[in-house]
Amino acid sequence: MQLKTFPGGLHPPDNKQWSAHKPIEDCPLPEELIVPLGQHIGAPAVPCVAVGDLVKRGQVIGEAKGFVSVPVHAPTSGEVIAVEDRPHPMGRDLPAVVIRADGEDAWGDLPAPLDIAAATIDELRQRILSCGIVGMGGATFPAHVKLSPPDEKPIDTLILNGVECEPFLTADHRLMLEESERILSGIAVLQKILGVRQTFIGIEANKPDAIELLSRACADLSVEVTPLEVKYPQGAEKQLILACVDREVPSGGLPMDVGVVVQNVGTCAAIADAVLRGIPLIERIATISGPALVEPKNLRVRIGTPLRKLVEVCGGTRVEPAKIIMGGPMMGMTQLSLEVPAIRGTSGLLLFTADQVSTRPEGPCIRCGRCVRACPAHILPTTIAAYARLDLFEEAEAYNALDCIECGCCTYSCPAALPLVQSIRYAKNAILAKRRKV
Amino acid sequence: MANQLYLSSSPHFSSGESTDRLMRQVIYALLPAAAVSVYMFGLPALVTLLICTLASIGFEAVCQKLMGRPRTLGDGSAALTGILLALNLPASSPWWMSLIGAFVAIVIAKQIYGGLGYNPFNPALVARVVLLISFPVQMTRWTAPAPLSLSFDSVTSATPLGQAKEAVMLHGALPADLAAGFGDFFLGRMGGSLGEVSALALLLGGLYLIWKKVITWHTPVSYLATVVVFSGIFWLVDGTRYPDPLFHLLTGGLLLGAFFMATDMVTTPVTPRGMLVFGVGCGLLTVLIRLFGGYPEGVSFAILLMNAATPLIDRYTQPKKFGFVPEKA
Ligand code: SF4
Ligand code: SF4
Numbered sequence: 001m002q003l004k005t006f007p008g009g010l011h012p013p014d015n016k017q018w019s020a021h022k023p024i025e026d027c028p029l030p031e032e033l034i035v036p037l038g039q040h041i042g043a044p045a046v047p048c049v050a051v052g053d054l055v056k057r058g059q060v061i062g063e064a065k066g067f068v069s070v071p072v073h074a075p076t077s078g079e080v081i082a083v084e085d086r087p088h089p090m091g092r093d094l095p096a097v098v099i100r101a102d103g104e105d106a107w108g109d110l111p112a113p114l115d116i117a118a119a120t121i122d123e124l125r126q127r128i129l130s131c132g133i134v135g136m137g138g139a140t141f142p143a144h145v146k147l148s149p150p151d152e153k154p155i156d157t158l159i160l161n162g163v164e165c166e167p168f169l170t171a172d173h174r175l176m177l178e179e180s181e182r183i184l185s186g187i188a189v190l191q192k193i194l195g196v197r198q199t200f201i202g203i204e205a206n207k208p209d210a211i212e213l214l215s216r217a218c219a220d221l222s223v224e225v226t227p228l229e230v231k232y233p234q235g236a237e238k239q240l241i242l243a244c245v246d247r248e249v250p251s252g253g254l255p256m257d258v259g260v261v262v263q264n265v266g267t268c269a270a271i272a273d274a275v276l277r278g279i280p281l282i283e284r285i286a287t288i289s290g291p292a293l294v295e296p297k298n299l300r301v302r303i304g305t306p307l308r309k310l311v312e313v314c315g316g317t318r319v320e321p322a323k324i325i326m327g328g329p330m331m332g333m334t335q336l337s338l339e340v341p342a343i344r345g346t347s348g349l350l351l352f353t354a355d356q357v358s359t360r361p362e363g364p365c366i367r368c369g370r371c372v373r374a375c376p377a378h379i380l381p382t383t384i385a386a387y388a389r390l391d392l393f394e395e396a397e398a399y400n401a402l403d404c405i406e407c408g409c410c411t412y413s414c415p416a417a418l419p420l421v422q423s424i425r426y427a428k429n430a431i432l433a434k435r436r437k438v
Numbered sequence: 439m440a441n442q443l444y445l446s447s448s449p450h451f452s453s454g455e456s457t458d459r460l461m462r463q464v465i466y467a468l469l470p471a472a473a474v475s476v477y478m479f480g481l482p483a484l485v486t487l488l489i490c491t492l493a494s495i496g497f498e499a500v501c502q503k504l505m506g507r508p509r510t511l512g513d514g515s516a517a518l519t520g521i522l523l524a525l526n527l528p529a530s531s532p533w534w535m536s537l538i539g540a541f542v543a544i545v546i547a548k549q550i551y552g553g554l555g556y557n558p559f560n561p562a563l564v565a566r567v568v569l570l571i572s573f574p575v576q577m578t579r580w581t582a583p584a585p586l587s588l589s590f591d592s593v594t595s596a597t598p599l600g601q602a603k604e605a606v607m608l609h610g611a612l613p614a615d616l617a618a619g620f621g622d623f624f625l626g627r628m629g630g631s632l633g634e635v636s637a638l639a640l641l642l643g644g645l646y647l648i649w650k651k652v653i654t655w656h657t658p659v660s661y662l663a664t665v666v667v668f669s670g671i672f673w674l675v676d677g678t679r680y681p682d683p684l685f686h687l688l689t690g691g692l693l694l695g696a697f698f699m700a701t702d703m704v705t706t707p708v709t710p711r712g713m714l715v716f717g718v719g720c721g722l723l724t725v726l727i728r729l730f731g732g733y734p735e736g737v738s739f740a741i742l743l744m745n746a747a748t749p750l751i752d753r754y755t756q757p758k759k760f761g762f763v764p765e766k767a
Contacts, residue, residue: 012451167451238760251761323444329451336443350450357444363457363513364555369708370455373654378757382708400759408449415455416555422447 003205005229006239008376010409012167012232012330014206018296019170019289024178026300027313029101033075033304034086034341035061036096040134041141042068047097053080056108058280061097070132070142073280074099075302077106089326089333089340096341099304110278116185121193124275131274132281132344137161137172137235137264138327140345143271146261147193153256155194159244160187160201162210162265163228163235166328169348171285172265174298176203176210179269180217186268187223189275194261199223200244201265206230232330233407237262239376251403266347281344288314292321292351301342308338310349321351330408363416371410371420377403381410385420388427393434396427404428457554460703461514463652467643468521468698474639475632478583479529483632486531487524493540494520501549515554519543522562525633525694526738527569529581535573539565559745560702563738570733580629597630598623598689599734602681611678623688633694637687644697653701656713657720661696662687664721672729680729692724695737705745712748712755719744719751 038044045062049055055074062072074097082098114127129144149155160183164172176183187199201218203211205227215225226244228234238249240262247258255262263271266284273279282303289296294315301310307324311317325332326340327347342349371381379400387396401424410420475483498516502509523539531539543565551557570577580597605613622628624637633640647653665686672680686692691699700706700720707716720740727736744751 010453012453249761251759253761321443323446323450325450327448330449332448332450334443334445334447334450336445352450357450360452360456363510364553366457366460366555366703367706367708368460368703369654369710369713372708372757373710377760378762379759380708380756383752399756403759403761406448412449412451413453413455415453415457415460417452417456419447421449425447 003227003229004243005231005234006242006376008374008378008409009231009233009239010374010413011230012412014167014230015289016168016170016173016206018168019287019298020173022170022174022297024174024285024298024300025313027302027305027310029076029103029105029302030305030309031101032081032306033078033099033101033302034096034306035072035075035099035304036086036088036094036341036343037062037072038088038094039072039140039303039343039345040070041139042066042070044095045069045072047083047095049080049083049097051080051083054078055080055099056106058110058282059108064129068142068145070129070134070144071280072097073132073282074108075282075304076101077104077108078102087337087340089335089343089346091333091336113278114275116188116192116275119275124189124193127275128271131270131279133267133270133274134281134344135264136266136270136284136344136347138331138345138347140343143263143267146263147190149256149261153259155256155259155261156197157245157260158187158190158194158196158199159240159260159262160199160265160268161235161237161240161262162201162203162207162214163240164207165204165230165232165235166330166332166348167232168289168350169287169328170289171287171298171347173207173210175266175269175285176207176214180214182269182272183214183265184217184221185272185276186270187221189271190261190263190268196261201225202228202234202240202244204228204230204234232409233376233405236376236405236407238405251400284342284344284346286310286342286346287348289348290321290325290350290352291356292317292319292353294318301346303344304341306339306341307335307349310342311338311351317351319353322354322357323352325350325352330412331406360417362418365416365418368415370413370415374409374413376407376409377405379403381420381424382418384427385410385418385423388423391430393427393430396424397431401427402431457515458513460652461518463650464647464698465514465518465521467646467652468525468633470639470642471525471633471636471694472521474636475525475529478635479581479632482581483529485533486527486529486536486632487521489533489536490524490527490540491517491520493537494523494544497540497544498549501545502553505549507553510554513554516544519548519561522633522698523565526562526566526631526691528577528579528631530576530579532576535569535576539569542568555704557704558748559742560699560705563699563742563745566738567742570738580631582629583635597634597734598628598685599728602685603728603734606679612681620684620688628689630689631691634689634691637693640693640697644693647697647701653697654710654713656710657701657706657717658696660714660717661700661720662692664718665692665725668722668725669729672725686725686728690728690735691737695720695724695741699737699741700744705748707748707751707755709752709755709757711757712751715751715755716744716748719747
């Protein structure tokens with residue numbers, strides 16, 4: 001069968017064999033949890049607890065501020081020992097609530113479960129907001145915002161993103177295999193809120209077990225499992241929509257412009273917990289892997305757990321890691337230390353050894369066109385990067401720099417080892433900064 | 439943590455593809471053609487190959503030293519230019535001509551523009567054309583093939599393209615026995631420059647490059663297809679004056695040009711659509727020059743002319759960006 005996909009992209013070695021067959025394990029509670037108040041795109045939450053307060057698991061410790069914001073909850077019970085700036089995976093010190101776990105892990109008062117059929121759409125949305133649900137594929141966009149499309153943008157299609165195209169990561173794969181009921185309940189909630197006509201679950205063809213299991217589970221529902229070609233960045237929202245329903249989101253637009261809402265399967269499962277059990281987003285599944293690690297695993301991790309704990313649970317390191325990446329190798333962020341906490345967007349933690357750290361010197365562009373052929377945004381990475389390096393931002397903009405989705409395919413494929421996406425990011429920032437000024 | 443942690447922005451992975459590996463692959467792909475030329479033309483061919491290659495590497499090193507640029511001989515691009523240049527010369531080229539060719543290719547056509555990646559024209563072709571204009575006699579004294587000869591006193595012969603052109607000019611018609619030579623042309627038993635001789639060896643090399651994903655099919659296929667179609671039209675109109683497409687394919691530098699010169703990354707378009715336009719342009723110009731130009735062979739001129747058009751082609755063949763919505767009227 002011809003698998004569906006999008007034009008462009010590439011297939012890096014996926015290295016999923018290290019963890020793909022490892023069942024999800026619960027990561028034990030650390031002694032101290034560092035819970036950042038900003039773990040989503042949008043305004044950070046405002047702390048509503050003080051040092052010395054005793055908190056219960058699931059209790060709100062930071063309140064949402066503004067529409068594009070969600071509250072933050074205590075991942076376990078214990079004592080608040082600090083409300084201050086702490087190192088954040090984003091690379092800066094940012095406000096966080098530090099909790100010393102009491103080991104009881106006692107639940108606080110949770111909101112009552114909702115009946116999907118009986119609850120109003122507003123109640124469902126409100127629940128998703130109050131439980132702090134954000135996109136868990138990595139972008140961490142507040143889920144309730146995506147689920148509140150304006151009236152003039154009718155939504156007819158829901159797409160569940162189970163692609164997981166980043167190398168090494170297997171968390172969504174394990175979730176689909178082991179906890180598919182959570183995903184299906186979440187789908188029911190989303191279908192009710194959006195009133196969609198059709199629902200798809202997009203999964204890369206390298207997860208045949210997940211495709212089969214979900215296809216069987218969805219047989220009686222109006223949900224279609226769509227196997228997709230194994231290609232990066234198949235999980236990028238716009239590329240996924242093109243592959244599943246053959247609609248092209250206009251440049252600068254959003255999925256809702258073509259009547260589609262995309263949610264990651266992990267987000268969908270979290271929505272089910274929030275609505276059916278009143279449980280806020282205080283944990284997630286993450287893949288801990290990489291060649292420097294003793295035993296790669298898929299862990300259920302409480303938000304706020306220091307990365308060091310995750311590494312310990314996986315048997316520690318074989319060799320000193322030379323690079324620590326939160327997320328996948330194509331779009332993840334390098335970390336300065338293992339003391340930063342896991343956050344809602346932590347889909348993976350990868351430890352690379354020195355020989356995987358490419359320090360090839362960059363050469364001149366030989367105009368081979370590899371970056372052009374790989375670019376899923378169909379722009380000219382080499383040209384834009386060349387302008388960006390000369391600080392010629394207007395030219396970079398004219399060559400559609402802003403359409404870059406920062407997938408990194410260009411840099412990955414460049415034989416001259418040019419940091420293309422890095423230069424383009426720089427140009428994008430400059431262009432956007434200028435726009436904000438005028 | 440005691441040791442140093444690398445911080446960098448994503449991606450943290452690379453394909454491992456490198457400029458030197460690409461250049462090396464092209465050199466490997468040229469080896470069959472080089473070997474056939476040595477077999478057919480003997481020692482003089484080997485000497486020409488060696489002088490061109492070593493001189494190109496030497497000039498590159500001297501230039502980089504004088505201009506204070508980083509030494510990049512390891513990238514293999516100078517050696518590749520040297521081999522390509524040799525393959526564009528007659529076997530009987532005097533040593534000084536090979537030297538001048540290497541100088542023009544590396545110093546004038548490449549380093550003065552800024553080195554690898556910045557030259558607008560294919561260096562080996564620039565050198566060839568400069569030599570052709572400056573030393574027409576030496577450049578068209580083709581050695582007749584004499585397998586495994588060690589002698590430097592070669593018998594000269596015309597190239598099939600030259601013969602055809604001459605016959606049409608003198609008698610108004612092609613020689614009658616043109617098609618009889620096709621088997622020889624294919625294997626390399628004909629007069630010509632080192633790399634023009636064996637269609638088989640060039641085809642092998644070209645397919646190797648496509649298989650290894652060093653080049654894409656776009657340029658060679660569009661180039662060759664255009665030559666076949668365009669020359670086919672002339673042939674159908676008057677088969678006595680215009681040779682058939684197969685003759686065009688097998689003789690002269692067409693295959694060398696289509697697989698190895700028109701696919702030179704630096705001087706040709708970066709987009710797949712641009713490559714198609716480039717190939718079609720090369721094909722049209724090649725046939726026009728061969729049939730109506732002052733030289734029997736048109737490949738070098740065709741590719742150089744299209745090199746000049748490359749920035750323009752790149753500009754007008756930009757892909758339609760993702761999510762492009764046509765302006766509403
Ligand atoms: S230019 Fe942007 S969208 Fe295109 S390949 Fe590079 S990072 Fe991806
Ligand atoms: S991949 Fe690198 S060398 Fe090739 S065209 Fe793009 S920037 Fe240039």
